[in-house]
Amino acid sequence: xxxxxxxxxxxxxxxxxxxxxxxxxxxxxxxxxxxxxxxxxxxxxxxxxxxxxxxxxxxxxxxxxxxxxxxxxxxxxxxxxxxxxxxxxxxxxxxxxxxxxxxxxxxxxxxxxxxxxxxxxxxxxxxxxxxxxxxxxxxxxxxxxxxxxx
Numbered sequence: 001x002x003x004x005x006x007x008x009x010x011x012x013x014x015x016x017x018x019x020x021x022x023x024x025x026x027x028x029x030x031x032x033x034x035x036x037x038x039x040x041x042x043x044x045x046x047x048x049x050x051x052x053x054x055x056x057x058x059x060x061x062x063x064x065x066x067x068x069x070x071x072x073x074x075x076x077x078x079x080x081x082x083x084x085x086x087x088x089x090x091x092x093x094x095x096x097x098x099x100x101x102x103x104x105x106x107x108x109x110x111x112x113x114x115x116x117x118x119x120x121x122x123x124x125x126x127x128x129x130x131x132x133x134x135x136x137x138x139x140x141x142x143x144x145x146x147x148x149x150x
Contacts, residue, residue: 039131043138045101046127049108050140053077053125057110058144059084066146069121075110096128104129119146 056077061069063084074095078088089110096109111124125140 035132039133039136041102042104042129042131042136045104046106046129046136046138047140049099049101049106050125050127050138053108053110053127054123054140054142056087057112057123057125058142060087060089061144063087066121066144069112069123069144071112071114071121073111073113075112076108077110096126104131115143115145120144 056079057069060077064087068089070089072089072091075089075091076095076097078090080086096107099106099108106127106129108125108127111126113122113124114120115122121144123142123144127138129136
């Protein structure tokens with residue numbers, strides 16, 4: 001009897017099955033990695049927007065005075081020019097503020113509340129966005145005080 005060299009049908013089926021499983025695993029890992037990178041990018045952008053708002057309200061306090069920081073749960077900083085002395089705090093219908101950064105829609109708002117004593121204000125900047133996991137939120141807090149310059 002003559003022996004035929006080559007692969008049997010079972011070997012071919014097992015090889016194709018292993019290759020298919022590996023392909024599915026690689027594609028799944030790639031999709032998860034892309035989603036994680038997208039989420040991290042959005043989170044970093046939202047954190048930047050929240051910290052930017054904190055710095056803007058600090059500049060507003062320095063230019064307008066501590067007395068301009070009245071308590072409210074939803075403010076936006078209206079900046080008609082780059083001169084901080086022309087900035088105002090706006091509440092009501094324009095709050096929260098919608099921004100588009102990197103193709104993603106973010107909303108941000110600023111809350112001002114009394115701090116631990118009469119000379120401090122608790123500032124909270126909140127940024128939200130919607131991605132495939134639902135509504136995501138980044139919040140940044142700081143305390144601004146009534147201080148006197150030299």
